[in-house]
Amino acid sequence: LSLAENNAVLELVNEIPEQDLSAILYELETEESVALLNILTTEKSAQVISELDTDIRLKILKHYSPEQIASFIQFIDSDDAVDLINELSVKTGEEVIAFIQNPEKADHIIDLLHYDEDCAGGLMAKELIKANLNWTIDRCIEEIRAQSKNVDKVFSVYVVDDNMRLLGLLSLKKLLLSDEHAIVADIYDPTIKSIESYRSGTEVADLMRKYDLETIPVVNVQGKLLGRITIDDVIDLITEQADLERQIMAGISNDTEEDDSVWLLSKSRLPWLIVGMIGGILGAQFIGLFENVIHQVTAMAFFIPLITATGGNVGIQSSSMIVQSLARDSTYIAMNPDRFIKGFVVSLINGIAISSLVFIFNLVLKQEMDLALTVSIALFCVVLVSSFMGTITPLILFRFGVNPALASGPFITTANDLLGLGIYFSVAHLLYSF
Amino acid sequence: LSLAENNAVLELVNEIPEQDLSAILYELETEESVALLNILTTEKSAQVISELDTDIRLKILKHYSPEQIASFIQFIDSDDAVDLINELSVKTGEEVIAFIQNPEKADHIIDLLHYDEDCAGGLMAKELIKANLNWTIDRCIEEIRAQSKNVDKVFSVYVVDDNMRLLGLLSLKKLLLSDEHAIVADIYDPTIKSIESYRSGTEVADLMRKYDLETIPVVNVQGKLLGRITIDDVIDLITEQADLERQIMAGISNDTEEDDSVWLLSKSRLPWLIVGMIGGILGAQFIGLFENVIHQVTAMAFFIPLITATGGNVGIQSSSMIVQSLARDSTYIAMNPDRFIKGFVVSLINGIAISSLVFIFNLVLKQEMDLALTVSIALFCVVLVSSFMGTITPLILFRFGVNPALASGPFITTANDLLGLGIYFSVAHLLYSF
Structure with a gap:
């Protein structure tokens, strides 16, 4: 240096x-x-x-x-x-x-x-160039000259009335191609998308993405021009949301990066590991209730990972579809009965497929008939229940203002592990007491 | 109508x-x-x-x-x-x-x-406005007038030499504020970011995001101007990549949306469910080898979900950190030894924390000492191994040109389930034969 x-x-x-x-x-x-x-x-x-x-x-x-x-x-x-x-x-x-x-x-x-x-x-910046409806093009250009050291990127001039109410847009292209004595009012474009200052960042991103906007003016409830948001800030927002969602899905509780300190990294991962651990301990307690069953039919224990893994996988598949729909459109109507019927049919098909396959496997591998039936029936129920849980959980979280991606993380996996075990041993209980 | x-x-x-x-x-x-x-x-x-x-x-x-x-x-x-x-x-x-x-x-x-x-x-469009280095401002404006019906959004004019090689940029703002007899060569900005046509979409997105660009010119290897990419296309790309990654993490194999047909939805979910199922069946076969152990110590079975869930959670946490780093910077150097050391220390801390907590729980719940030890030692090893697997898998996938997000999905969970079971029963075997 x-x-x-x-x-x-x-x-x-x-x-x-x-x-x-x-x-x-x-x-x-x-x-x-x-x-x-x-x-x-x-x-x-x-x-x-x-x-x-x-x-x-x-x-x-x-x-x-x-x-x-x-x-x-x-x-x-x-x-x-x-x-x-x-x-x-x-x-x-x-x-x-x-x-x-x-x-x-x-x-x-x-x-x-x-x-x-x-x-x-x-999200907005106050730096922008505005022109009064009654100005000439010449005056506009003078204004741009005066303002241009404050405003980094100028694509267009916002047109306002005497009360600073936003009326429309005048692109630099139009400005460049117009006669210098023309009046703003004659050449500006009155079709303009703007957004109220109280709207969420997600709404800003949705609107700019939908209409391919590079900048969007921000107005107050009376339509007065307050500032402008540029697309680079929105890109940062979209990237941050994707990162956040990934971290939530992975069960990392703070916004951490690989180059953060070891201590911070440990701290941000531990909470969800503990949730999973408590789930595991509860699971152990629960299976403990069926100690007798396992002692008699040891092979019951063999299929525990199959049951819990399938529940987890189905839950995450279902919830991620909902999370995706919510991410694409924040004005989404959540509780649509069609969605549940469709989810039910999809999980019905997959449940039948998976449990039949497992049943065939078990016959080929010469597993006991009773057990093969128990596993396949339980698996079928687990697919249906986990799919329902995966659909309803993100919707409920969204309703209460919690990030729905939480439902695709360790939370749903832990809950589905427990539910799956419950179903498995209940089915066993019913079948073996016949 | x-x-x-x-x-x-x-x-x-x-x-x-x-x-x-x-x-x-x-x-x-x-x-x-x-x-x-x-x-x-x-x-x-x-x-x-x-x-x-x-x-x-x-x-x-x-x-x-x-x-x-x-x-x-x-x-x-x-x-x-x-x-x-x-x-x-x-x-x-x-x-x-x-x-x-x-x-x-x-x-x-x-x-x-x-x-x-x-x-x-x-990704590029051919529609753009270019100006020769030797043109006057007047000629530039004429060119914009001629071209402007073809080019939707004009923010700047690309400056080229007689061989169409890209030299720099002339913003509309500058054009508007300059004397009409000035020459392009005197007022254009020669610092310009451009990208070669063979670069990947991710590289385009990285560059535009990093330098806050609204458009980027595309050149061939000789530096000849070919076209331009606008930010709206890049935003679509970023959104699609985030969707794709979410689906991969969730184990959904095609690009599906909630409103696709039931058949398509089932078909896109089934492959990963089957992977999980095969994992589960293999797990069952594996546990079957230890039938004797379970028959003697039935409580061994109680902790199977704890072991597999912890392995899955740790694996996904580790892999998602790597996926995030890779998503942020595609030019990332993958095999950095520091990364592995750091990951090792983080999992050491979390492994000790989780296994101690489980040990305390087991003592409080009056579990047998041998079993409590087996569970905690196995859990500790599972955290270390799963963390390593979660770190190395996305890096290997990335090296072979496969989307690293795959490593945060059912793939890693299934692999870690099997690894976890292996560790658990190996530890039990060692401890109980003492």
Whole structure:
């Protein structure tokens, strides 16, 4: 890093994209990172800091005063600035805001701090270019010139009336091709999709995905233009949701990554292992009630893994279908009787297939007839019950505002293990007492 | 639909966004859909058809001649047109291409048909606006005017040299703010991210996500500009990959949705149920070898579900971490020894925690000492082995070009069930023969 004193190297480093620089910081010690940031221009440092993940960003920002942090924020879009401030302690955050030189930026940030992180208001940035209905094209271009240092990516201008109510859109393409004396009102496009600030992030993602939007304006209930959401934030949201869902399905309770500390990794996995363990202990207690049966028909024990595994597999298959439907369309009507009938028919077919196959296997392997019957009947019931459980659980969780992916994880497997054992030994009890 | 004869209604229907119209078609019979499409303008019909899913689109297109389909394609971007043609039979596809009026469009499509669907070349559209380095701004604007009816969304102009090699980018914003007599060479931005046509869709998605790009130009190995990929196609790709991964994790073998037919749903679930079943049967055979042990110590059987469930849970937790790392960064170096050491330490901690807890439980529940020891030692080994299996399996699959998510599904659960049983009865054998 001492090489960096050299001006040519310095210029070169400043030309590396901030995304690549931030990737480099993950490999460095905090002190080295700070040293590297200090040789960059303030603007570049700000961009790099804005790219970082929360934990490493916090470590690095500890080395800067609130005043210095405020100078970084000057170069960060308001939505990212708010994310950054939200990570700081309340006190530091307020000090930082107090030091922001640009009063408009400070207002933007204070405004955005009111919104919940996961709603449209929390995702939007205040930086946008708006034009009044009555302006000429010339004036629009002047406005873009004035604003363009604040607004990174300009694809279009939002058209508003005197009360700042959103009316439509004027694409840069249209602007470029129009006569400079034309009036906005004559050439703007009044068909525009917007979203209210209280809508959820998922609704934002659904809408932008459906209509292939690069940006979407955010309005309040009166239709006043508040800000805009860009597609890159929505992509981050979609990726995070996919990660979260995968972790929930795998029974990992915190948002962890492979390069987190051993301690954090252990801690995030242990809770679901313990749930599974308690399930196992309960299972052991339950099977214990049938000690007598097993003592007489030892072969009963052989098929325990078959019963529990099938229950788990069927449960996860069914629940993941529901989770997928819910992920695709958040306005989904959950309790549709058709869904249960269809799920029932599918599991009927698969239940018959699996239990017949097992029955044939058992005959070929010269298993006792009574046991072969018990296993196949139990298996058939397990497929039906697990499928029902897998269908209803994510719907119930969704209804109560819990992430339905939870139903595809260790939770359903554990529950189905117990249910499966119950069915297996009940069937045995019935058949053997004949 | 007979109402639609009315001109006012007709105009109204044509103003509904194509995304909403296509959603309506999912609710209609094919004949009704065709009737609805026929009252729309050809352009609108084309847009609606372009939005549809493969199966319903095929049904509808059966009602149109190749010539009519060619007239729709006139209004569809080349990448979507190629997707549509690829769905048709080879013969119909070639007839459709022969009927395309616009020779440039036909060339574009024939060109794109060469690329594999999942690579950058298969994702790109040929419609873009390019400007020569030596043009004036005025000429650029003329070009945009000429091209703008072909190119839906224009955010920037690609700058090329006389050999069509990509040099950089000229944003519309810059174009709007520049003097009309300026030369492209003086104002364009030479720092541009592009991607070679043979790169995978995942690489495209990684790059666009990392650098927050709305479009990315596609070049050949010589750097010649071939086309561009827009972010909406990448979002579809990301969503499809997340769906695919979820289905693989859940053990569903085809790309199915809740509203597919019962038969298709059964068929896509059965293969993995059968894998689980074979695992279960093998497990039964294996436990059968220890019939004697179970007959003597019946309580051995009680803990079978605990052993298999823990193995499954640990395996899925470990593999999902690897799958996540691989999903985030496709250029990931797989066989990093640090990863295995870290995974080992994490599973050591969790293994000790879980087996101690079970040991305490068993003492409290007054289980025999020998059995309590067997269960806890086996459980500890199962956690270690399953964690190793969960780490190595996705890496091996990835190495051989198989989707690593497969390792988080029924495959790993079934393998770990068998391994767990093996460990459990081996430990019992060792301990009880003392």
